[in-house]
Amino acid sequence: MPLHQELLDLATELVNRNPGAPVQADLRRGVSTAYYALFHLLVHEGATRLVAIAAVRPRMARAFDHKIMKNVCQDYARLTPIGGQLVLAGQLIPQGIQNIASEFVALQQARHQADYDTAAAVTQAQAQTDVMRAEIAFLDWQTVQVDPAAEAFLGELLFRGIPKR
Amino acid sequence: MKQDFLDNFRIARNLFVHGVQAAPASLDPQAAAQMTARAALWLTPKSVSGFNADDFREIGLDRQRDLQDAVREFLDIARKVPANEPATPEQLGNARVAFAKLLQILQPYLPTPQEGQAVEDALNSVGFPPWVVNWDYELGSDEDGGPAVWVNLFADETTAPRKEFGRLASSITPKIREALSATGSQRWPFVRIRTAVEHKTA
Numbered sequence: 001m002p003l004h005q006e007l008l009d010l011a012t013e014l015v016n017r018n019p020g021a022p023v024q025a026d027l028r029r030g031v032s033t034a035y036y037a038l039f040h041l042l043v044h045e046g047a048t049r050l051v052a053i054a055a056v057r058p059r060m061a062r063a064f065d066h067k068i069m070k071n072v073c074q075d076y077a078r079l080t081p082i083g084g085q086l087v088l089a090g091q092l093i094p095q096g097i098q099n100i101a102s103e104f105v106a107l108q109q110a111r112h113q114a115d116y117d118t119a120a121a122v123t124q125a126q127a128q129t130d131v132m133r134a135e136i137a138f139l140d141w142q143t144v145q146v147d148p149a150a151e152a153f154l155g156e157l158l159f160r161g162i163p164k165r
Numbered sequence: 166m167k168q169d170f171l172d173n174f175r176i177a178r179n180l181f182v183h184g185v186q187a188a189p190a191s192l193d194p195q196a197a198a199q200m201t202a203r204a205a206l207w208l209t210p211k212s213v214s215g216f217n218a219d220d221f222r223e224i225g226l227d228r229q230r231d232l233q234d235a236v237r238e239f240l241d242i243a244r245k246v247p248a249n250e251p252a253t254p255e256q257l258g259n260a261r262v263a264f265a266k267l268l269q270i271l272q273p274y275l276p277t278p279q280e281g282q283a284v285e286d287a288l289n290s291v292g293f294p295p296w297v298v299n300w301d302y303e304l305g306s307d308e309d310g311g312p313a314v315w316v317n318l319f320a321d322e323t324t325a326p327r328k329e330f331g332r333l334a335s336s337i338t339p340k341i342r343e344a345l346s347a348t349g350s351q352r353w354p355f356v357r358i359r360t361a362v363e364h365k366t367a
Contacts (some may be wrong), residue, residue: 067309077339078342080346082345083253098339099335103335105353106334106338106356108308109308110355124363125320125327125330125359125360125363126357128330128331129328131331132328132331132332133331133334136332137332
């Protein structure tokens with residue numbers, strides 16, 4: 001089983017433990033793990049599809065930057081339909097990619113709060129919601145992964161971090 | 166760190182606005198100028214402490230450069246003003262120009278009561294579905310210091326089963342984003358769903 005799927009399964013297990021008497025550590029780790037599940041899904045897909053040489057992929061995977069990925073995802077999430085269609089740089093964008101982008105931004109922020117903001121309690125409903133949002137993003141990926149726009153999205157997630165000269 | 170800088174600048178912004186309002190109209194011009202200069206507590210390097218232009222990549226290269234220039238201009242003046250003496254009229258005038266530039270660029274990061282009202286109006290226009298029994302919001306910055314609004318939706322579990330919360334949050338987020346965008350707000354909405362029971366028992 002790939003790492004991203006293991007992470008998603010772990011996140012689900014963590015946030016559903018102790019119903020009625022949830023433990024903050026479980027909920028916080030669950031939210032954080034849900035974000036990393038989606039992060040690693042995109043990194044895995046990007047590395048696999050953008051790099052032909054398998055031995056290079058792990059090194060290339062390290063080049064994905066959380067903040068740059070967030071910026072890219074915000075651009076996709078902000079797209080508004082023109083004539084009923086989402087278009088970016090002349091390319092049709094499936095709704096599923098926009099959904100994934102939107103969830104990525106939401107989950108990254110949720111992870112930050114779960115990991116660092118100890119002043120605010122994470123409720124079980126919120127943690128379960130965040131994990132479900134990651135699950136929905138996984139399902140969306142299944143529906144859009146063969147679309148050419150998916151490859152362009154993965155490329156943008158990685159290459160926007162390369163400075164323009 | 167970006168958040169530290171924004172916290173410092175938020176205080177400076179308030180001191181700047183209140184300082185401008187400080188001198189009563191009845192005062193003679195010289196006394197008013199002295200009073201304004203004494204009230205210019207924003208004219209200190211501390212107001213932009215923690216600034217790093219790299220923290221503002223999201224505003225684009227041109228605005229980032231404008232921001233950096235304005236901070237530099239402001240600091241050049243602020244460093245020359247002794248802590249125990251008011252600024253000269255020339256220093257004050259030049260600093261005001263630089264500070265106004267900063268305010269203009271950083272406005273999205275600094276919520277005002279008026280903006281809060283505009284956000285509330287936008288959220289009111291969303292038309293939340295029946296499973297949302299109530300809602301609340303909070304303006305702030307996201308982890309990168311970007312302007313954000315946290316929208317807390319309190320759900321009735323008898324109307325919407327918990328296993329649906331993820332889908333509900335996913336579907337309502339774009340609607341909120343559209344409503345905010347329609348009012349010209351650049352704030353990024355982060356939806357948090359809590360049950361009514363969780364809120365009451367927390």
